[in-house]
Amino acid sequence: MVRAGLEPAVTAATIDAVTVFEERSLRRHDGPSEDFVERLVGRNILAAVRRGKFLWLPLSGSPARSGSPAILGSPAFSGSLEISGSGEALVVHLGMSGQVLLRDVAQADDALLRIRLDITSPAHGPLRVDFVDQRIFGSMAIDRLLPTPDGHAAGFGADAALIPSQVAHIARDPLDPAFSDRRFFDALAKRRTGIKRALLDQNLISGIGNIYADESLWAARVHYDQPTATLSRARARALLAEVRLVLGRALAEGGTSFDAQYVNVNGASGYFSNSLSAYGQQGKNCPRCGRLIIRESFMNRGSHFCPFCQRIRAS
DNA sequence: CGTTGGCCCTGATCGC
């Protein structure tokens, strides 16, 4: 999807210029926007990696700064350059309305454009990476890379077992080969909370938003507030399988190819149109049993479900 | 430490 669409265009590309239109989109960046810009210009993008709703672009070493050539020449400094250079990434947090749009330089600006990277791609020439975000829940930041605790590649598109510090606490995506089913089930058994809250807890499992949670729960016939500890291992296994189906379908349908010159990060858009069974379907018939889907307020969000198919079970 | 509620944001939509 987004990451896959972005990858061929940004890998090995050089960042020529950076424009910050909205300071609040740098809320998670540790420093002023000038610092953000200075540290990006001149560097190369090494890859495009995703975990859950976080996307990051590992960066080459810092560009040589004018002003201190003597220090730059010392062995100690060039050594630290290499270390710090391999240890930083541009982190993109999409929030709920964030998009990363790959654009031709001739295309008109989006009204909600927050940050722009002008890049030169070896394969495609000059391009723009536009960060568009209506509600400014998302953000960009430069962050240092840390080793992953399990030693496995950090996410989709990653060769290295390195993850930005801001993303280190985010659990693996269930489609990630290194995701441990058993650890997930064990965690569910220990929790004292409802299943939907657990599905939305990014410390436990990532990549599931409100829509995918409701769709997965509907497919597995599980009530959103079923206590996780009472969910049988078999039902938990079935639920996880549905989560993977929903996420996989969303990936397939949300995918936009690069030659469209437009990469839509909001992977749900393609998925929304025709295949929703529960989310936003309140007042409509359950596609399975025909009874009415209802909506309840939960966690400052909506929970959409079939009260007949999805009931809290004793165990 | 696990759990929970509240907050951040603004464009679109709705009712009057």
Next chain:
DNA sequence: TGCGATCAGGGCCAAC
């Protein structure tokens, strides 16, 4: 036509 109220929700953080 205008305008205020309401809704949408991912992740973070304070409070219990």
